[in-house]
Amino acid sequence: MTTQLFEKTLEQFWYVEMTSEKGFMHIRNNMPLQDSISSSGNLYSEAGPIFLAVADGHGDISHFRSSTGASIATSLTIEILQQFADKVQLAGQTEKDRLISSDNIVETVLKDIVSNWKTAVLDDLANNPFNSNEIKTIEARKLTDYESNPTVAYGTTLIGCTIIGSVVLFVQIGDGDVVVMAGDGSVYNPIPIDPSLVSNRTTSLCQKNPIQSFRISVINIESTPIDMIMLSTDGFGNSQIEPNWYKGVLTDIASFSQKHGMLWVRENLPNWAKLCASREGSGDDTTIGLIVSEHLLNRHEYGGKI
Template identity: 35%
Template sequence: MEAQRNEVRWYGVGASVVGASHRRANQPNQDAIRWSPREAGPAETLVLALSDGHGGAKYFRSHTGALFAVDVAITILNDLQRTGSNESPEIDLSRVKRLAEEQIPRMLVREWSERVTTHYKGCPLTRQETTPLLEREGPAAEEAVRNAPILTYGATIIAVAITPSFILYLQLGDGDILTVSEAGEVSRPIPPDERLFANETTSLCTRHAWREVRFSVQPVQATPEEHLPALILVATDGYSNSFQDEAAFRQVGADVLALVRAEGIETVRSSLEGWLNEASQQGSGDDITVGIIYRGVGVSPPASAAPTLVGTEAGGEDRDEPGTPEQEPQTNQSGGEPV
């Protein structure tokens, strides 16, 4: 008789810090992170969502757009979790892939756009908000956001939903998802979007944004436990931009897994904010948000330093911009042309 495998349990920890350059400019944290359930463990089901509000002058409400993005993603993916509760793994995977391709992107963009529309109708753009844009980019830029206030809320979204049957990875815009195997091998469940360069990004605020949502689905029940991710690391691009290259950044995934195994998930939880502040100061200067999902049993010895989790790239200003659409989006439209 085949031995019954252990129940899979997941732990989630995360942190979000204001970028060093934003602190100097007295700007808010334009990132957002949310969990369901709140950071806890062990859990059989878990949803994590991160969003990075754009940093250009036009996107002066992007911190609010990021908050809306993570709230909407959590709500939609919590509903999706119920799909993974009662069906067979094969039916679940087929259904989830169909939902991820056909329905979830539209729902995500539509509900985010509705949140934004409700907000700016209740809180119209003010002269205090638009004057810096006018001074920096001129009358045409100010007119563009007054005609399409949704632009000012522009943000990305990255999410991971884990159920007993499947793991769904979802991404619109820049940022990173790394998975780490039991052996410490690091991979990306969603390949990098080669169109995103020079601080351009796809965005929730562009026309037809739902077309730009990318995803990957991994079975859980039908996958041997040793082939499931031992750790998943999700980050806004301020983190990877703090490292010299892709190899240095990917090494972080393996280093975090080794640290969790050696000293426990609570060590990472208590130290993460300090590591991210140091990474921003020494690296990108951008806001940095990281969520870490660990499969296994956590232990809680005292926190210790982990220098390899801090990047060494030269600093730079956060200037994420969505790709320029052929025409500006209307307030009742979902999104934008590809980059």
């Protein structure tokens, strides 16, 4: 059964496009780009598992190494999802069902992300101790206990996604958006939006018990096909005039993809992120990752703007 499953999946190709733009306010305030995005897999019309991770390092001065924290988060998440994919691909159906259960994902993927991130961050700190400017910041932030938890300096959100055969897994901590266009054109958030994350409030990899704040979702694309996935940091969503922008944005991208092809989307994606990151939008770092199914490109049902 497993072989049959993956043979079916091998017939479906995915295109992955990504971009990350420094926010206008970050440029103005001499702050680094604190977003990070990484991908892996056999991209561009090659079959096989696909991995995508997006992170948004916190902008508050307490998190003065958040760009490093975000970069570490995306790269190690890709590695952990690859290890998870290896197990899923080799497993029989029963074992595969166990592997993709929520309990197992928490016990393996999430625990690995949290512990590996902490280890990598502490390694970075050991190799690059806080400098005099950073120590001044620490001394000024008396309410933040850097001694007991130095990872605060590296605080970041994280969204990870992998497509392994017919299984799509999403994991998320903190703000940012995960949006899916299903095969029937409907658009939804596979990970429910956390209503507590408003006005720059976010959960974080650096908090106590981060696993409790992770949200996960598993979709079987054999029973519920997917045409497109979008992962984005809050610089994108915070720019949108429409509160429920998800349907409009993904439908338009689907239309662009069909009418102009993925090359056109690839060329224009940075412009969309730049606009959101500009003074006309949120002014914040903006990162967009797109995964588009070839099935979408082979159809022509979406009316576009052009």
